[in-house]
Amino acid sequence: MVTVLVALVVLAASPLTRAAPAQAADQWNPPANLVQPLNEVWNHVSTTYPDLYGFRNYGWDQVMANRGSINYCVRWESDAPVGTALRDQVHAALKKQFGKWTAAMLDNGTGHNAWPYTSVPVNIVGWAVKNRSTLQWTDNSVDVYAGNLDSGGAPQCAPDCGRFFHQDGDYTKCPGGAARHYDQSLWLTKGFQGGAGGDWGQRVGQEYFTGALSQEDIHIYLHEVGHTFGLDDFYDWTPTGQCCFLMNAGSATQITEFDKWMFRDFWRHLKSRYGL
Numbered sequence: 320m321v322t323v324l325v326a327l328v329v330l331a332a333s334p335l336t337r338a339a340p341a342q343a344a345d346q347w348n349p350p351a352n353l354v355q356p357l358n359e360v361w362n363h364v365s366t367t368y369p370d371l372y373g374f375r376n377y378g379w380d381q382v383m384a385n386r387g388s389i390n391y392c393v394r395w396e397s398d399a400p401v402g403t404a405l406r407d408q409v410h411a412a413l414k415k416q417f418g419k420w421t422a423a424m425l426d427n428g429t430g431h432n433a434w435p436y437t438s439v440p441v442n443i444v445g446w447a448v449k450n451r452s453t454l455q456w457t458d459n460s461v462d463v464y465a466g467n468l469d470s471g472g473a474p475q476c477a478p479d480c481g482r483f484f485h486q487d488g489d490y491t492k493c494p495g496g497a498a499r500h501y502d503q504s505l506w507l508t509k510g511f512q513g514g515a516g517g518d519w520g521q522r523v524g525q526e527y528f529t530g531a532l533s534q535e536d537i538h539i540y541l542h543e544v545g546h547t548f549g550l551d552d553f554y555d556w557t558p559t560g561q562c563c564f565l566m567n568a569g570s571a572t573q574i575t576e577f578d579k580w581m582f583r584d585f586w587r588h589l590k591s592r593y594g595l
């Protein structure tokens with residue numbers, strides 16, 4: 320009797336009995352003062368967009384489909400010439416700015432709540448332009464699409480290579496195959512004011528983006544990337560206690576703590592679709 324009881328006590332105290340199950344528990348630990356406003360945001364989003372659980376082309380889906388990277392097409396809707404230096408500066412800025420969102424998924428270098436990627440490389444696989452002569456580089460380090468225009472007359476990379484058009488991941492008609500497919504477009508339009516963003520990418524003014532290349536935060540672009548990952552606007556309400564954050568347009572110029580936790584909350588609600 321006594322022996323059995325002792326064995327039971329030891330077993331109950333053993334770490335083995337508290338080992339993590341095969342599916343990790345939800346690690347949701349926002350700062351206490353953000354719990355209520357985050358719940359308000361999720362309630363708002365999930366009732367305003369009841370289809371969100373069926374939508375399969377968020378930035379999350381794209382990164383996961385690529386196993387941890389993202390491919391871009393740059394749509395240069397402008398006649399301003401682009402040399403090698405500007406081309407490479409655009410890529411560097413894109414890496415840095417996009418990386419601010421993916422870094423928001425890390426705690427001391429470790430993925431938050433089963434987020435699997437410590438870095439998410441950003442590749443530019445194509446530049447689209449109306450006239451080839453606008454692009455003044457001569458190397459072939461990136462594919463160029465000249466004169467491929469959408470229905471509105473704006474240059475685009477080949478739709479055969481675009482995830483927006485091939486959400487099943489079938490890029491067999493893309494000349495470069497899946498490796499040269501693009502998930503998103505950075506659409507830079509001369510004279511365009513403000514921004515737009517969605518699963519297809521982000522659109523901002525060409526002059527704005529090239530004028531902001533050296534800025535720490537290209538905030539309109541950053542806001543639009545938030546939309547790519549499902550975050551909403553706040554035109555008609557604000558969550559309790561939160562006035563100023565990137566997704567509340569005009570109130571902040573960088574990703575704030577509240578933006579970071581809204582981003583993480585979106586992942587929390589979608590991650591089960593990846594078996595996490």
Ligand SMILES: [Zn+2]
Nearest residue numbers: 542546552568
């Ligand atoms: Zn917006």
